[in-house]
Amino acid sequence: MDRLLAIANQKGGVGKTTTAINLAASLAHLGHRCLLVDLDPQGNATSGLGLPREGDSIYQALIGKREIKELIRPTGVPNLEVIPSQIELIGAEVELVSLWARESRLASAVVDVVSQYAFVLIDCPPSLGLLTVNALTAAHGVIIPLQCEFYALEGLAQLLRTIKLVKARLNPRLEVVGLLLTMFDPRTTLCHQVEREVRGRFGDKTFRTVIPRNVRLGEAPSFGKPVLVYDPTCRGATSYLDLARELLDREGGH
């Protein structure tokens, strides 16, 4: 497969990290080798998998100091490895500005490892700055987690514009793989309204799988484990497993 997917949305708190960790862990559980790249200075994907946010990180690869191969860490979950983030990454947004080929630093760094994995997933920070642009420039596709809220819908147009710009100028193969509805609470009309609007506007581009609001997804990171390991039978775990299967169906055509 060797598919490289960015998990991106500049709106904060929509479930990017939760999707990156639990989709990667689900694909790994189904037997596919996965690499998760934590491109967010907050380092939530790193700590959510129980790794320390110290030592070398993706930052060193972006500024050309380390090979990506040297930064890969095991996670304790079979078939899942991670490239951690570190607080220095905060400076990268500004430091990258003056470097050559600043938008494609990540793309050229990952090129020699992508073929060793079925999937490489990139967790993005809540912004459309140079870190997210690097992820979009490196990626084959983008998964857009979307909370069923008003503000989440508002930001979508800007995100899709940015994806179009990256596709036109930096990465012609970039496609939107799918929009993923997250933290869905069927008791609220707001969620149903947003779902109707998103499926109406984006049709098949919207994953059939919907991730329900489930407190176990919020608890799992404090134990440094994906939800599939923390509580395999909860709805949070089964919904991300469903998402992994749906993604494999969609990607199967490639």
Add this chain to the structure above:
Amino acid sequence: MDRLLAIANQKGGVGKTTTAINLAASLAHLGHRCLLVDLDPQGNATSGLGLPREGDSIYQALIGKREIKELIRPTGVPNLEVIPSQIELIGAEVELVSLWARESRLASAVVDVVSQYAFVLIDCPPSLGLLTVNALTAAHGVIIPLQCEFYALEGLAQLLRTIKLVKARLNPRLEVVGLLLTMFDPRTTLCHQVEREVRGRFGDKTFRTVIPRNVRLGEAPSFGKPVLVYDPTCRGATSYLDLARELLDREGGH
């Protein structure tokens, strides 16, 4: 009073915009003139109050093209005015880097309007870049909205470090006014654990008022209204009114 407060937390989706809009509206409702500055390129505070995200915005004041006085807009809520955001603000993070006194552009821009309001509140984007640093450099105090989740606690140390740095080098009067627990769901043990941890560590710096998870807070922005106008009797509205009263008590000492 003329207090200038930043609403900041680099963790995404913790309730910064919801707090900025509804605290400002509650203070206005209690008879205090308020100005809300939308410093987030997403422009959620602008649209959450029913204003268009077009035309001139705080961006023009940061780069020195417009006076802040010219950017003030009415909101339809008595005693509440807003300085809107606009998508150009996305570029400001990078553009400000090379300007003189880049950290204090906002501080020098607001200085002639602060005295006309009892409170000026600044809604910050989910990052610790130059926009948030500008807000911290201009502010008397910081309110830190905190979701009762694991990742929210994780980012706190980095935010407090940044506040300390700004206080030491750019703005000696900067204080943490309080940590505000948001989206609190009493049915989950996670929320109670986080509350115990935060009150244990920060004591009186934690507001007594806790904002419950309440779907009306998510619905109100789609009508362009603060929750106090959209549904004055709901728990979301009464909790922000309580917060405003508690803030007035705390600030009363100044």
